[in-house]
Each structure stands twice: as structure tokens, then as C-alpha cells.
Amino acid sequence: MIKFNLFVLPFSLGLIYIAWSIGMHYYRWIKALPAVDKVKLSAGIRNPSKIFASLKEIFLESLIHRKLWKRNPMLGYMHMSFALGWFLLIVIGNLESRIYHGSHINAPYYPIFLKFFIHDRLVLFFEIFTVPAFFRFIMDFILLFILSGLVLAMIKRKQSKWFGMKQTTNHSLFDRIALTCLWLIFPMRLLAESYTAGFFGGGGGFLTQNLGRLLFSVTPGSAEMIAYYFWWSYSLVLGLFFIMIPNSRYMHIPSELLLIVFRHCSIQPRKWGSSFSSLEANSCSRCGICIDACQLNFAAGISGIQAVYLIRGQREQYIPENVAMTCMLCGRCQEACPVGIKVDSLRLIKRREIGSGQVSSFSYLSNSRPGFADVVYFAGCMSHLTPTITRAMEGIFTEAGVNYLFLDRGGSVCCGRPLMLAGKDKQANELIEFNKILIRQTRAKLLVTSCPICYKVFREEYNLPIRIEHHSQYILDLVKDGRIALQSQHRKVVYHDPCDLGRGGNIYNAPRELLGKISDLLPSENERADALCCGGSLGLLNTPVSKKDEVTKNALETLLKNRPDLLVTACPLCKKTFSKHSKTEVRDIAEMVHDAIPGRQTRKTRIVNEPEAVNS
Amino acid sequence: MPDFGYTITKDRQLDHDHGDFRYISLVRSFEPSLDLCIGCGSCSASCSAAGFTDFNIRKLHTIIRRGEVESVKTELKKCMFCGKCQLVCPRGVNLRNLIMAMNRAIELLG
Numbered sequence: 101m102i103k104f105n106l107f108v109l110p111f112s113l114g115l116i117y118i119a120w121s122i123g124m125h126y127y128r129w130i131k132a133l134p135a136v137d138k139v140k141l142s143a144g145i146r147n148p149s150k151i152f153a154s155l156k157e158i159f160l161e162s163l164i165h166r167k168l169w170k171r172n173p174m175l176g177y178m179h180m181s182f183a184l185g186w187f188l189l190i191v192i193g194n195l196e197s198r199i200y201h202g203s204h205i206n207a208p209y210y211p212i213f214l215k216f217f218i219h220d221r222l223v224l225f226f227e228i229f230t231v232p233a234f235f236r237f238i239m240d241f242i243l244l245f246i247l248s249g250l251v252l253a254m255i256k257r258k259q260s261k262w263f264g265m266k267q268t269t270n271h272s273l274f275d276r277i278a279l280t281c282l283w284l285i286f287p288m289r290l291l292a293e294s295y296t297a298g299f300f301g302g303g304g305g306f307l308t309q310n311l312g313r314l315l316f317s318v319t320p321g322s323a324e325m326i327a328y329y330f331w332w333s334y335s336l337v338l339g340l341f342f343i344m345i346p347n348s349r350y351m352h353i354p355s356e357l358l359l360i361v362f363r364h365c366s367i368q369p370r371k372w373g374s375s376f377s378s379l380e381a382n383s384c385s386r387c388g389i390c391i392d393a394c395q396l397n398f399a400a401g402i403s404g405i406q407a408v409y410l411i412r413g414q415r416e417q418y419i420p421e422n423v424a425m426t427c428m429l430c431g432r433c434q435e436a437c438p439v440g441i442k443v444d445s446l447r448l449i450k451r452r453e454i455g456s457g458q459v460s461s462f463s464y465l466s467n468s469r470p471g472f473a474d475v476v477y478f479a480g481c482m483s484h485l486t487p488t489i490t491r492a493m494e495g496i497f498t499e500a501g502v503n504y505l506f507l508d509r510g511g512s513v514c515c516g517r518p519l520m521l522a523g524k525d526k527q528a529n530e531l532i533e534f535n536k537i538l539i540r541q542t543r544a545k546l547l548v549t550s551c552p553i554c555y556k557v558f559r560e561e562y563n564l565p566i567r568i569e570h571h572s573q574y575i576l577d578l579v580k581d582g583r584i585a586l587q588s589q590h591r592k593v594v595y596h597d598p599c600d601l602g603r604g605g606n607i608y609n610a611p612r613e614l615l616g617k618i619s620d621l622l623p624s625e626n627e628r629a630d631a632l633c634c635g636g637s638l639g640l641l642n643t644p645v646s647k648k649d650e651v652t653k654n655a656l657e658t659l660l661k662n663r664p665d666l667l668v669t670a671c672p673l674c675k676k677t678f679s680k681h682s683k684t685e686v687r688d689i690a691e692m693v694h695d696a697i698p699g700r701q702t703r704k705t706r707i708v709n710e711p712e713a714v715n716s
Numbered sequence: 717m718p719d720f721g722y723t724i725t726k727d728r729q730l731d732h733d734h735g736d737f738r739y740i741s742l743v744r745s746f747e748p749s750l751d752l753c754i755g756c757g758s759c760s761a762s763c764s765a766a767g768f769t770d771f772n773i774r775k776l777h778t779i780i781r782r783g784e785v786e787s788v789k790t791e792l793k794k795c796m797f798c799g800k801c802q803l804v805c806p807r808g809v810n811l812r813n814l815i816m817a818m819n820r821a822i823e824l825l826g
Contacts, residue, residue, distance in 0.1 A: 511767030
């Protein structure tokens, strides 16, 4: 016999609605994928290893919330208690309900409201060790686990700083309704189960049974009626929460699951946007961690343009131009995002829409024959503003006896990335094609560049058949091969990770290893993936220079806390930007190495720091 | 008539009644930092594109201010957008956005 009571209806209707709604969303996202991505998806879901990897990530990120744990244990625990707790409540509740078959069809509401239908007593002592008692203990334990998270969630509303968060977004009306329902679900369940257990004198676990006994003894009136009201409330808030999901921030929960599968099927964001971007936008939980990570926010006081606002625009299909353009594209928010949304590519999609209308013509570039060499050196535009870097590099090439060619000695054709950052991909491609031909003509096996901006675009857009290295990697190789000998200068230095080299190119260790050989490397705050942007970013277009200066000064303050003798970076743009405001000397890693070659010196400062040789 | 070698310099009077000043006012509203410019020419001296062709951003600025735009429309396309000009500018003019703004003004006004 199917057990039924009218109060299960709100829950059941909500469940049907949310299942239909999520199904429709999934269907639309998958249907709107470009054909190539559809092929990838269908191949991916037939590949057991990809399915396993997706499930593993879903378990670690959507249930355990590993990234949030790393960020702040309280934040991680709070999210885990809700996600994992609720998940276990459903799974174990379902198993428990199998003991008490209401019918052969296990109606979806039956496990959820099991305690309403089943309340047999465990009378004898040994029955504590039986399977039903075990389930009751586990279910109560999980409920307690979720309630502990709920308490933390309430504290977080008032004291978000304890959870490692300074700023967050405002909730919309639907968000508030959904949040209220979510908060009410578990207390309602607790009260409903407790009253029922109290009234029947059995059926509950350690928590609900004892609480029920207490409530039964202190509450006047009919405990059965009160319990029934609570069962109704429990069902109502559950149903209402389900109905609110598609219209509120909680849509990120079902969206993220599909996003994880998409990613494991190697579906990437498209240059001009696809349903992948719309899925990403829906996977954003609007937590606001990106707001805290943004230097424009905490250093320059610019708000309203951070990742979460851009993503809101993407969802509402209207991104104000100012939001798309005001960003350094440093990648810090992307690195901090617990969902791993590729915000920079979302922003670039919008910039392409804005920038694509503008035409340019580089027909004045004439192809000269560059000559042949083993290694081709591309300094990049910015390095031409910091000639000490190019001079040091030439010195290092000569010292190591490398057959090299300084491709842009006479003036550089831009690598194309600055145009791409402004959304002018078509124009950038003209430059890319020009440079590609030039590089191929040298028949070199290796391309070395001094500029991380060039390095990133060479690797991602050029499709060159040769190896591409940033000079920090290349010099380290030279040192390891014994082609240049170095002598430590024993000066205290702090290393600054350039955005495009670190987060953009994943090169963190080579410069540190190199600096370790020639100087005393001090630690600093915000290192590696958490590194600050120098503020000179070419990604930032419409912001006054004074705001950029504030970012630079703030970053310098952090970097120079340990009072180093020198601030070392590996990017000509960072060097140029920092030099404007830094009282401590700023150097590039190439200059450091060149100075550490015995008998070589690029600068007079070295002579000042060493006792002069006494002529005898 | 025999050519005595004397030529008369072409008339370069600026007729402010006939200049098209819509462009400069738009550009200035898009990028207000342009008003900081002292015309020192550091931008043109450091320009990557200028190494290959006669592209001169300082000159373009002057031309637009005079209300003459035709030559700017073709010249502006030569910019590679590398941003060196912005780094060397002693006045903090946001030059990359200035180029965007000039392009935008031309886009809007034709």
C-alpha cells in the first residue's frame, strides 16, 4: 500500500518543477553547443576515465568544497555541512526507507517524510544494536551536522570576516526567499521529527527522540497536531526552495555539475561566446570572493566592475561597456574563484564585440630577411623601453656563446596581445601572421622572449613549430648546462611574479631557482598564483593613470615589507611600472644574472657595492 | 613663364568656421586625460609603428584639434596598440584609450 498524506504535495510539486526546469536548462545548454563541442561531449561521456574524473571533481568541489576549505576552514565546513550533509541525508534516508517498504514503488517523498509514516518503538535493550537503530543514529547525526553548518551560516551573515570574506554581493528578492527557505528546511525537519517521536514515544534517534520527549512534556495542546503542522511547514519550505532555485543564486548548484562534466570533456570557452559561457554564468554562486581578490577594488577603490558583476551582466545578457573595459585581466579573481569560472575569457568576449568594428592596416610592414640562427631572441616592445634588459640578454648570449639572432633589434613589431586585450583579434592576427613568417625564416629551434606578454601570446596563438621560452627559463637552462658560471652577489631580493608569466604561463619556479643561485631570495606576501599585479597592465583601458598608480603603490607596499635591497621581476612592463614609484631599485632577472657573471657588469651600482681594487 | 625658383608657400590658414570640432569634443569626453597633454612628443618618439612608417600620434592629436579629420581616419589604422606611448607619457595621458576614443569618434561620426 502506498502511504500518502496531503502534506507531501508541496514538496512533490516542487520536486517535479525543479526536475523539469533543470532538465530544460541542461537540454538548452547542450543543444546550443557548437557542433565541435557536441562531438567532444558525446566522446567524453563514453570515456569511463573522463566520467570518473568528473564524478571525483563533483564529489570534491560540489560536496566537500575543497577549494573553500583551502581558503578558509570555517567557510569550507559551512558549505560542506549543507552540501555533503544534505546529500547524505537523501542517500541514507533512501536506504533507511527500504527497510520499511511502504509499497514496491518507493515514492520520492517517502524517504523524506519517513518518520511521519514510521514510528515503531525500539523496546528491548538489544534493539539498540539493530539496523533501524543504526540508521536512526546516523540520520540524526547528519541532521545535527547540517544544523551546525546552519549556525555558522547565521554567524556569517553578521561576521563574514571570520570566514575570510570582506565584501560580498547583495541578495535579490528571490535569493532572500530561497535563503529563508533553505535555512528553515532543517529546523522544520528537526521539529517535525522530534514532535512525532515525542508523541509516539519512539521512532527517533539520539537527537530527535530526546528533544521530542522534552518538547512533548513542556508543550500544552496536542503534540500530534503540532507535529502535523511542522510536517506541513517542512514540506512547504522544501517545495518553495525548489521552485526558487531556477530564479535565484542557488541555480549555481545544478549548473556547476554540468560545467564540471563539460570541462572534463575538454570543452573550452569560445572566442565569440557559446552556451558554455552561459552555463559558466549560471554556475556563479555570487559569493563575491572575486571582489575581495580584485586589486582595483581594494587598492584603487573601483567597484561594480568585478567578475561577479560581469557575470551578472552575462546572465542578464547586458554587459555595460565600462564593466567589460575596466579590468587589468590580471587573473587574480579567476584564481580565487571557487567554481573556477574563466572570467577573463568571458570579459574578452565582450571586448571583442566592442573592438571588432575598428579596422587597422599594417600594410606598411615589409618583410625583410632576418637571417639564420639557432636561437631567435624577441625582446618585445616593452623591453625596448628598458634597454638594460636587452643589453643584459645580449651579454648573456655572448657569454654562453650562443648563435643567436636579435629579431626585433631595429624596432619591434608588436606581438599582437595588446590588440587582443582590447578585443581587436582580427587586427592582432595580421601582426601575428607577420611575426610568424619572420620567426620561421630564421630556421631557429628556439624562441626566447624577455616579455611575458609576448610569451603568453606566442604560446597560445602562434602555433609555432619551435620551442618557446621566457628568458628566465632559458637562462636557467644555460646555467644548468654549465654554459654560464655565476657568482652570488648576496643581496637581499624579493621576486615579483608577473601576471602573464605566473598565472598566465604557469612559470613560478624557474625565476626563483635562478635567483636562489645569485642572491638571497626573501619571501613576500601574495606570492605565486596569489601574486599582485603591478598595475601597469595593458588590459586596463579606460581607467585614469592615477588609479593605476594607486594599484602600483599598494603592490609595492606589500612587496617591500621585508625590506629587500632589490625588487626583482621578470617583465619589462612590471619593471617600468614599479620603477616610477619604488624607492628600492627594481631590476629584471636578466640584469641580475648578467651582473652575477664574474668579470661582467651592466651597471655602475655594482662597483659602488664592492670595495675598489687597490692598485699596487 | 620662366621658373625663377621662387614658390609661394601653400596657404595654411585655419578656418575655424569650417573645421569639424565634433570629433575633438567627443574624443575629449571619452578620454578626459587628453587635456593634460603638453605636446612634448615622447609618445611619438617611443612609438613602435613609427619605426616602420610615418605614424605620428602627436600630429594626429593636433590635426583633430584643428578640426581636420580626413587624414586621421587612415593614419589611425597604423597603430599597433602596444602601449609604449602611455608608459613614457610624462603627463599620464591614457594614450591607448585615446586611440580607442579617436576610433570610436570616427566610427560614430563617420
